[in-house]
Amino acid sequence: MAESDSEEDVTQFLITGASTIDIDAFPTIYRGTILLRRLKFIVDHSEDSVYETIQVAIKVVKATYNVEMYLHLHEILRKRFPERDHCFSEGWIATVTSQIATITERLENDIKQYKNSAIKVIISFLSSPGDQIKIIMCKYEYVTHSYISRNR
Numbered sequence: 001m002a003e004s005d006s007e008e009d010v011t012q013f014l015i016t017g018a019s020t021i022d023i024d025a026f027p028t029i030y031r032g033t034i035l036l037r038r039l040k041f042i043v044d045h046s047e048d049s050v051y052e053t054i055q056v057a058i059k060v061v062k063a064t065y066n067v068e069m070y071l072h073l074h075e076i077l078r079k080r081f082p083e084r085d086h087c088f089s090e091g092w093i094a095t096v097t098s099q100i101a102t103i104t105e106r107l108e109n110d111i112k113q114y115k116n117s118a119i120k121v122i123i124s125f126l127s128s129p130g131d132q133i134k135i136i137m138c139k140y141e142y143v144t145h146s147y148i149s150r151n152r
Contacts, residue, residue, distance in 0.1 A: 021042065021046075021049070023039075023042070023049055023052050023053050023056050024052075024056065026038060026039060026056065027056065027059075027060060035060055036057060036060060036061065036066075036069060039053055039054075039056060039057040039060070040057065043057065043073075043076060050080060051077075051080075051081055051084070054073055054076060054077055057069075057073050058070065058073050058074070061073065062089075062092060065096050065099065065100055067093055067096055067097060067100075070092075070093065071093075074086060074088050
């Protein structure tokens with residue numbers, strides 16, 4: 001409930017008049033997601049220096065893998081400034097998308113290898129009879145400890 005109240009307050013906020021915000025200093029002050037959120041807030045709620053703010057945001061986004069934000073910022077540029085030429089980089093989008101696919105594939109393979117090695121360790125652990133007795137004893141101790149602690 002509190003989140004929706006704060007969102008309503010934010011959407012009603014509008015920066016009017018001449019502002020003294022130094023957009024070019026934002027990347028030195030803020031980093032990561034908070035920087036993008038602040039720039040996006042200025043774009044959504046300000047009437048001054050929107051074009052420059054979007055340009056700074058695009059530079060910041062191009063240093064990340066955030067293709068969706070890049071496309072969103074260019075859409076805002078096309079809507080608000082249709083008369084200007086926008087430097088839309090399809091090559092960057094293709095490169096980043098392929099890098100994301102490569103990273104995702106590598107991580108999925110790492111997870112599969114980890115699961116397979118964990119299964120092998122469990123199988124080798126259960127294959128020796130002495131270890132099976134240890135597991136049964138650990139389970140027995142856990143069950144008795146849980147039963148005793150519940151009944152106290």
